[in-house]
Amino acid sequence: MISLIICTRDAVALAAVSQNVAATIGIQYEVIAIDNKNGQYSICEAYNLGASKAKFGFLCFMHEDIRFHTQGWGAIVADLLADHTIGVLGITGGMWQVAAPAAWWGCGLSLCRENVLNVFEDGHTEMELHNPEGATLTDVAVVDGMWMCSRKSVWQEHPFDDRTFTDFHFYDVDYCTEIFSHNLRVCVTFCVLLEHHSRGSVNEMWVHNALKYQQKRRGQLPFGTVELAAAEAHHLELKALQEFAGRLIQGQFPRWLAAGYLGRCFMLGPFNRDNLWLAKQWLRKG
Structure with a gap:
């Protein structure tokens, strides 16, 4: 029922997340791993390539440094995406996308909705849970690309922009912006818990892609669900x-x-x- 699409650079990490998925997903699935160890693809190209190969109707675009804690999470995702008002599902995101070059957390902590266990290099963990409404599902403007799910039909209408975003950053924010602009909901679920082994990096590449996003979406900013x-x-x-x-x-x-x-x-x-x-x-x- 779910096609998991991973842009991979590390065979060991891919094997580990694949083993974790097998132990937790609970429904029929496939892993489509796009080998990018030589950097021949942007993440948009890798995700579009993987999605084009998917045989199932639900797509899960995910990093290889995550691990699922929730047993049977696949059925949760399938049930949520069966609601055709939802275009994108994630586990952390922001309810307001500002009129400035900013990531999903640019709205400030009070408007972030998160449910993720961050694991650091020294082994310590920090639980990021921001859910003041006590909801199981919250509408947001954009979600983080560490784990983001869509129906294949949604992706087919709104593929990742591999012409504008030729690196790694802002592919997720742009994907959500496109889908939000077509009156589909972008949501964070609090029913799936996963751990993430990277905090990402705000580097020169991030800045360049922030500028690209700002230029492309200038007429659509700001927007949000509040x-x-x-x-x-x-x-x-x-x-x-x-x-x-x-x-x-x-x-x-x-x-x-x-x-x-x-x-x-x-x-x-x-x-x-x-x-x-x-x-x-x-x-x-x-």
Whole structure:
């Protein structure tokens, strides 16, 4: 019933997650592993290739560094995706996508909905559970791509954008944005628990893809599943812009690009202290 699509670079990790799936999924499935150890595919290309090979109607796009704790999670996914109002299902996401180059957590912790056990390199774990409503299913704007499920028919209409996103980051945010824009729900389930062995990285590639996403979706931002007062939306956008401008200033990016985003910060908060601090950092680096 479920086709699991994994872009793999590590045979040992693939074997481990495949063994975990076999012990927990509880329904008929297949694993479609796209070998990318040589980096010949972007993740969008790998996922589109894998989905095109899928024989089942439910697709699960997943990283190879996750492990499932919930027994019988496959039936839970199948039951949820049988609801044709749902286009994407994940386990962590944000309810508001800001009008700035930002990941799903750019909305701030209060608007994040999460149910994941993070496992760190030193072996310690941290449970990220943000579910103030005590819900089993919550509508969000976008979900994290560590684990995200769709019906094959949804993917066929809205495949991953492998022309714009030729690296790793923002494929998930863009996929959710596309589906949300076609009036399908993007949801986080609290009925499936998994552990994730990587916190990801916000690096130069992340910044470049954030810029690509911002350019592509400019006319659609912001959006979300909550009604925000204008002042709150303004505050979230300013915070996200400040964080992004800071990354540009500290990184190896053109000064004019950092200046442009710093200018947007000042337009939103002319006398904001954080803007003044960023401006000083920009001047010092020059």
